[in-house]
Amino acid sequence: MGFSINDKRPLPPVGATKKNITCEFCIVGCGYTAYKWPKGTSGSDKRNALGVDFSKQQPALGVWASEQMVNSVIDRDGKEYNVMVIPDQNCVVNLGQNSARGGAMAATLYSKSTFTRDRLKDPQVYGGNNLNRTTWGDATDLAARVLKKIIDNDGPDQIAFKAFDHGGGGGGYENTWGTGKLFFKAIQTRSAAIHNRPAYNSEVHATREMGIGELNTSYYDTELSDTIFVIGANPYETQSNLFIMHWAQNLQGGTIDAKKKEFDRGETAESGKIIFVDPRVTSSITNAVALAGKDNVLHLRIKPGTDVTLMNALFTYIHEKGWEAKDFIKKHTENFKKTANANAVSLRKASKVTGISVSDIKKAASWIAKPKKSGHRPRTAIYYEKGIIWGIKNYENVASIANLAILTQSVGRVGTGVCRLGGHQEGYVRPETPEGMPGRKNLVVIDAEAAEGNYLAFFAWGCNPFVDSIMGERLATSIKRRSDIVKKAMSRNIGADNETMADAIYRACKYDGGLFMIDIDIYPTFKSEVAHVEFPAATTMEMNLTSMNGERRVRLSEKIVDAPGTAKPDCLIAAEIANAIKSLYKKEGNTKMAKRFEGFNWKTEEDAFNDGFAGQGAKMDSQGGPTGVLASYDLLRANGNNGVQNPIKKVSNGKLVGTRRLYTDNKFGTKSGKAMFQPTPQPPMPRQVKNQMKKYEFWVNSGRVNEVWQSNYHTSRLPMPSTRWPIAPMEINPKDAHAKGISNGDLVMLHNDYGSIRVVAYVTDSTRSGELFVAFGFPNSPLNNLVTDFVDPDTKIPFYKGTAASMRKIGRVEDIANTMSFKSRI
Amino acid sequence: MKEPQSSRRGFLKAAAGMTAVAAAAPALLASQSSKNGNFYGYEEKVVGLASKIKGAGEMDFNYPDVDSPCKAVMVNGQIKAYSLLCTHKGCPIMYNATKKAFRCPCHFSEFDAQLDGQMIIGQATENIPEILVKIEDDKIIAYGVNGLIYGRESNIKG
Numbered sequence: 001m002g003f004s005i006n007d008k009r010p011l012p013p014v015g016a017t018k019k020n021i022t023c024e025f026c027i028v029g030c031g032y033t034a035y036k037w038p039k040g041t042s043g044s045d046k047r048n049a050l051g052v053d054f055s056k057q058q059p060a061l062g063v064w065a066s067e068q069m070v071n072s073v074i075d076r077d078g079k080e081y082n083v084m085v086i087p088d089q090n091c092v093v094n095l096g097q098n099s100a101r102g103g104a105m106a107a108t109l110y111s112k113s114t115f116t117r118d119r120l121k122d123p124q125v126y127g128g129n130n131l132n133r134t135t136w137g138d139a140t141d142l143a144a145r146v147l148k149k150i151i152d153n154d155g156p157d158q159i160a161f162k163a164f165d166h167g168g169g170g171g172g173y174e175n176t177w178g179t180g181k182l183f184f185k186a187i188q189t190r191s192a193a194i195h196n197r198p199a200y201n202s203e204v205h206a207t208r209e210m211g212i213g214e215l216n217t218s219y220y221d222t223e224l225s226d227t228i229f230v231i232g233a234n235p236y237e238t239q240s241n242l243f244i245m246h247w248a249q250n251l252q253g254g255t256i257d258a259k260k261k262e263f264d265r266g267e268t269a270e271s272g273k274i275i276f277v278d279p280r281v282t283s284s285i286t287n288a289v290a291l292a293g294k295d296n297v298l299h300l301r302i303k304p305g306t307d308v309t310l311m312n313a314l315f316t317y318i319h320e321k322g323w324e325a326k327d328f329i330k331k332h333t334e335n336f337k338k339t340a341n342a343n344a345v346s347l348r349k350a351s352k353v354t355g356i357s358v359s360d361i362k363k364a365a366s367w368i369a370k371p372k373k374s375g376h377r378p379r380t381a382i383y384y385e386k387g388i389i390w391g392i393k394n395y396e397n398v399a400s401i402a403n404l405a406i407l408t409q410s411v412g413r414v415g416t417g418v419c420r421l422g423g424h425q426e427g428y429v430r431p432e433t434p435e436g437m438p439g440r441k442n443l444v445v446i447d448a449e450a451a452e453g454n455y456l457a458f459f460a461w462g463c464n465p466f467v468d469s470i471m472g473e474r475l476a477t478s479i480k481r482r483s484d485i486v487k488k489a490m491s492r493n494i495g496a497d498n499e500t501m502a503d504a505i506y507r508a509c510k511y512d513g514g515l516f517m518i519d520i521d522i523y524p525t526f527k528s529e530v531a532h533v534e535f536p537a538a539t540t541m542e543m544n545l546t547s548m549n550g551e552r553r554v555r556l557s558e559k560i561v562d563a564p565g566t567a568k569p570d571c572l573i574a575a576e577i578a579n580a581i582k583s584l585y586k587k588e589g590n591t592k593m594a595k596r597f598e599g600f601n602w603k604t605e606e607d608a609f610n611d612g613f614a615g616q617g618a619k620m621d622s623q624g625g626p627t628g629v630l631a632s633y634d635l636l637r638a639n640g641n642n643g644v645q646n647p648i649k650k651v652s653n654g655k656l657v658g659t660r661r662l663y664t665d666n667k668f669g670t671k672s673g674k675a676m677f678q679p680t681p682q683p684p685m686p687r688q689v690k691n692q693m694k695k696y697e698f699w700v701n702s703g704r705v706n707e708v709w710q711s712n713y714h715t716s717r718l719p720m721p722s723t724r725w726p727i728a729p730m731e732i733n734p735k736d737a738h739a740k741g742i743s744n745g746d747l748v749m750l751h752n753d754y755g756s757i758r759v760v761a762y763v764t765d766s767t768r769s770g771e772l773f774v775a776f777g778f779p780n781s782p783l784n785n786l787v788t789d790f791v792d793p794d795t796k797i798p799f800y801k802g803t804a805a806s807m808r809k810i811g812r813v814e815d816i817a818n819t820m821s822f823k824s825r826i
Numbered sequence: 827m828k829e830p831q832s833s834r835r836g837f838l839k840a841a842a843g844m845t846a847v848a849a850a851a852p853a854l855l856a857s858q859s860s861k862n863g864n865f866y867g868y869e870e871k872v873v874g875l876a877s878k879i880k881g882a883g884e885m886d887f888n889y890p891d892v893d894s895p896c897k898a899v900m901v902n903g904q905i906k907a908y909s910l911l912c913t914h915k916g917c918p919i920m921y922n923a924t925k926k927a928f929r930c931p932c933h934f935s936e937f938d939a940q941l942d943g944q945m946i947i948g949q950a951t952e953n954i955p956e957i958l959v960k961i962e963d964d965k966i967i968a969y970g971v972n973g974l975i976y977g978r979e980s981n982i983k984g
Contacts, residue, residue: 007866007955007971007981045979057893058977060916060932067974068951097915097933103951236934240949244933283947287934706947720951724944821938823927825947 009070010042010082012049020641021085022547022557023102024169024540025709027422028219028242029549030102031091031641034541034560039072039080050086063089063096068107068718071114076562083109083561085541091641093219093549099240100707101715108714109541110564115717119522120536121565126490131534136566136576138498143533144580145502146509146516150456151187151581151593154510159183160191160446160454163461167427167547169540170462170522170710172557173624174605177612178571179461180430186578186597188433191446191455195463196423198447198470199796203389204420205440206399206795210406210676211668215426217381217417218551218645218660219246223255224262224415226270226378227367231277231307231401232387232801233421236284237706239550242421243284247274251292262414263379268372275364277302277310278387279701280731280773281766286826298364303355304699304771304802305392309682311400312343313350314365315407323369325377325409332666333406335677342679343403353682369408379415380408385422386703387801393683394797400680411675412663424710425547429612429622443796445470448789451478456509457516462537462570464711466526467777470791470798472784473755476526483530485514490532505532520573523713525779535573538563543605545569546613546636548623548646552659555643556636571608575600606633624648631656685802688788692804696752698736700803701767702776702783705729711777726816728781730759731773737763742809745817750774750805755785760816766826772807776800867982868970874898876961879905883923886910889957889968890982894975896957898966901926901940905966907957908943911976914950928954943973955981 012018012035021032035049045054052063063086070084085106089096110119123139124131150158161183164171183189192200204214222228223246235243249255250272259269273296274288281299288297302310318324319340329336347358354361368380382405388397405411405418438444447469450458458479466476489508493501508514519531522539542563548554563569568576582597602608610632618626627648635656636643645658668675685693693699707721715721730748732740742748746761750772759774759781767773774783786803873887873896884899887907898907899921908928912919917932921939927946928937935948943954955973959966971981 007974009974009979011979045983054979055983057983058916060911060918060977062916062977064916064977065979066913066951066976098949098951100945100949100951103914103949107951237947244949283934290934706949707945720945720953819941821941821944821946823925823936823938823946825936 009065009067011045011054012037012082012084013041013043014047014049016043016049017560018049019558019560020088020556020637021105021541021560022168022425022555022641024105024108024557025101025424026099026239027425027550028093028239029168029425029547029553029555030094030098030241031088031555032085032098032102032105033088035084036081036560039082061096066103068104068720071106071109071111073109073111073561081561088641093553093641094241094245097241097245101240101709104718104720105541107718109561115722116714118524119564119567120524120534121567122536123566124531124534126487126532127494128491131528131531139533139535140576140580142498142502143518143577144584145498146505147187147457147577148581148584149502149506154456156187156189157191158456159187159189159459160193160450160457161189161459161461162193162195162446162463162465163459164195164463165428165430166195167425170537171424172427172545172547173429173613174543174545174608175462175570176427177429178569178574178602178608181599181612182574182578184433185431185599186581188596190433190435190437191444191449192437193446196468197797198445198791199443200437200446201440201443201796203394203797204398206395206678207402207418208669210399210402210678211670212402212405212411212418212675213662213669214420215422215550215552216411216662217419221415221417221661222246222381223250224259224379225250225272225381226372226415227380228272228274229364229368229380229382230274230284231382231384232389232391233383233385234278234282234284234703235383235421236282236287238385238423238704239421240706242550243287247272248291251288251296259415264376266374267376268374271296273297273367275300275367277307279304279768279771281826283826298360298367300354300356300360300364301768303353304701305685306354306682307388307391308396308400308680309345309350309353310356310361311404312345312680312682313347313354313361314368315340315404316344317347317362317365318369318407321365321370323365323371324407328409328666329407332668333675333677334670334672339403339677339679342681343400368404368410377409379413380410381416382410382418383421385420389420390798390800392685392799392802393794394792395794396680396683399678403677403680406675406677412661412666414661417661419550422550425549426623427547429616429620429624429628431620440795441793445791445796447475450515451475453482453513455515456506457518459518459520460527461520464525464527464713464779467711467779467782467784469784470787471754471789472782472787479515479517479530482513482515483517483532485512486516486532489514520570522567525711525713536563536565536567537573538567538569542567543569544633545605546609552623552646553643554631554636554646555639555641556633558637569605571605572602575602575608609633686788686790686799688790689799689802689804692752692788696804696806698805698807699771700750700783700786700805701771701773701801703773704777705775708775708777711779716779724820725775725778726760726820728757728759728775728778728783729762731762731764731767733767733769733771734763734765735769737761740807740809742807744822745812745820747810747813747816749808749810750786751808752786752803752805754788754803757781757783757785758810760820762822764824764826772805866970870967870969872965873959873968874966876905876964876966879966884921887968890971896968897921898957898959899923899926899939905959905961906939907959907968908937908939909955909957909971909973909975912950913952913954913973913976914948916976919954
């Protein structure tokens with residue numbers, strides 16, 4: 001950094017364009033305000049659009065724009081603008097607070113003078129050893145011709161797609177609908193997989209089948225909980241403002257008055273307590289201790305893979321003590337006795353399996369379920385995320401937690417809930433194929449099939465399969481080999497028209513084992529190296545976008561800048577492809593097939609929203625549900641950054657009115673309307689993982705560091721995260737580091753039967769001896785390379801959090817070792 | 827300037843009285859500033875004595891003006907100085923001499939005093955601004971700031 005450029009920021013003048021932005025990163029979905037004004041104009045320190053007098057030092061927790069909160073852009077009108085994006089003080093989600101991720105949104109904007117300058121700008125087609133920029137007409141025509149040949153000759157299931165299904169940047173209701181309509185209604189393929197997993201599945205099949213949607217409470221309710229029970233999650237780093245703005249308040253006793261107001265008369269109202277189940281000591285745990293005191297924080301430092309036994313032990317002990325919600329269980333649940341019998345486990349056995357002391361299990365059970373001083377049932381909010389979802393067996397892991405919630409009626413009541421914490425925001429509205437999708441037990445593991453030679457075409461849309469899938473190295477190697485077969489065929493036909501080229505591509509796929517790769521993204525990645533056609537997408541702030549946060553809060557995040565080059569919203573890219581295929585069918589007079597590709601006459605993303613979220617209601621699988629039809633851009637805009645919580649109840653005086661908490665009437669999402677207990681025996685260690693454990697020295701766990709988002713696409717281009725985390729860190733216990741002769745900053749190779757990665761050693765007590773923790777999502781050191789091909793046979797969700805590897809010290813790269821801090825993060 | 831939105835969120839105990847902390851930091855040797863030799867408009871200012879800081883290990887001062895509390899610390903055998911206002915939400919950060927790092931009591935961001943104020947963990951979008959200092963005849967002279975100080979649109983007011 002040079003101080004000639006970073007000690008002063010421009011201010012928006014009064015009258016600057018002002019828009020509401022929902023953070024594009026984590027599920028919390030904080031509200032931000034964006035300002036845009038022509039370069040060369042500026043507000044003064046005393047008079048500006050923020051209404052803040054900057055001639056005076058601003059107090060803590062005030063309004064301020066850091067360096068990363070301001071950027072300059074060039075719009076399609078060729079004019080230069082400044083853009084400022086700051087957290088919104090009036091948004092109930094974050095009350096003016098930013099996280100390390102969201103606070104850098106302005107810096108993620110496309111700018112010719114920063115590292116975001118390599119954004120994809122125009123469609124590209126492979127030719128002459130490179131991707132070449134071309135027109136939308138040319139690229140869609142070539143893609144459409146290949147896809148049509150496959151549909152006509154081989155059937156739509158030979159076209160696989162792997163795409164986002166979520167909200168936030170790289171998603172949103174507009175874009176899930178656009179892509180879903182293209183693949184499921186028009187192309188009609190069932191060969192689908194979701195952005196971070198190898199099949200088209202839910203990460204929470206279990207809780208849904210038990211009748212409980214996974215996002216059933218509100219952030220406000222967690223301010224009112226007596227106990228917050230967190231399993232396999234690190235919210236300070238991954239749902240930061242939920243932890244900082246809502247839980248911290250509760251843990252410090254700042255919500256006791258609100259509790260008194262919301263609780264039953266005479267009910268005990270005290271500061272909240274918090275329990276963490278995690279094999280690591282995380283910053284969430286140490287910060288919770290700083291907030292609540294050590295007596296109000298319980299860390300159950302579990303042995304990997306044994307969460308189900310812990311949940312079953314808590315279940316058994318709570319039942320033994322008679323602390324279960326007897327009346328609720330009788331009236332509103334099914335399958336209790338069978339589950340209680342199947343899951344019964346002694347505390348002694350559970351302690352041996354999990355490594356957690358009997359007294360700590362008892363303590364946790366009493367915090368969760370023991371009646372309060374006033375005799376009232378405690379209000380427990382239960383939260384879980386990837387430590388469970390991507391654990392030893394997805395279905396039982398999630399079900400065992402939902403069992404505990406039903407047992408203690410930790411759902412539907414004030415201050416309760418049983419929810420996933422979530423990664424990204426949500427944004428699902430999609431049709432199904434005419435044949436329907438296979439049931440969860442029969443889902444196809446698309447990525448493994450593609451690696452083994454199946455499919456003729458593969459869309460990788462707004463995701464990076466080589467960072468976010470099982471056995472990443474094998475997948476990348478295989479896709480590259482198959483892509484090269486197509487590239488060779490294309491090179492043999494230099495100068496050919498699109499029909500001739502499409503024919504050559506098709507033949508290379510059909511007869512020579514090639515795979516036609518279509519990449520849709522905002523940045524070049526390894527996908528660009530294997531793509532034959534690439535389309536540039538727009539993202540948050542470049543389009544109007546609606547998503548839903550972890551408390552089902554839907555907002556309209558408004559467009560404030562133009563996307564680079566000719567990049568388009570994903571929904572309109574889907575429309576371009578559908579319309580190109582339709583036109584080919586029309587030309588040959590096949591009206592039946594042309595009709596299948598109709599319904600994409602969208603000019604804007606709002607058209608896609610009105611067709612999908614606001615148009616389908618109960619007709620489709622939509623998070624808006626039947627009342628989604630009440631929504632419109634105008635109404636959402638009127639509700640601003642506070643939006644509306646799904647499901648929408650009504651429109652009252654021009655305002656959308658939503659739902660704070662679900663299941664308040666104890667009617668659950670099963671046929672009988674009763675919540676369904678599920679027997680959850682402890683799953684065994686999968687064979688593939690066991691084999692790695694036998695052969696390799698260290699257990700390898702994985703997770704997030706707070707500055708890095710998803711596959712690091714934006715964050716690797718920002719000055720702070722890219723300096724802080726140049727490659728993935730590997731946390732190693734001091735004892736193991738000493739035994740291996742490894743110091744902070746050493747470059748280490750981890751390897752097993754599936755692949756290898758290079759990581760940088762970070763010596764810390766956070767991890768136990770024998771266990772490593774590697775940050776997930778770094779394309780330059782993808783942890784997935786070490787992940788086995790195991791998926792839960794019942795849900796096809798991988799065990800990303802469990803593998804084993806041995807290490808080899810490589811040496812030091814001084815630029816890495818000397819430029820990142822290795823001080824304790826806990 | 828209105829106070830942060832909800833007073834129900836005037837929350838974190840540690841944040842209480844933070845404005846007082848900022849204001850209370852003494853303007854050490856403020857009279858010994860010089861209009862000469864400035865760097866991008868910064869005034870050179872004698873903020874303390876190197877011999878004293880070598881013993882005490884740390885020293886508070888204000889720079890570039892009285893509203894900007896800073897701390898000089900001995901790290902890696904040299905004197906480094908940083909703004910004390912967290913680049914997340916402006917709470918006063920506390921120095922841990924053992925860890926040689928600053929920690930914000932409000933939202934727990936931490937900054938490495940041995941590595942130009944790099945954020946170790948936390949919610950800020952910037953490292954902590956470094957106050958550029960030089961030593962002349964035992965005098966510690968501040969002459970610039972690398973990074974935007976919290977709560978300002980420009981480090982140099984007016």
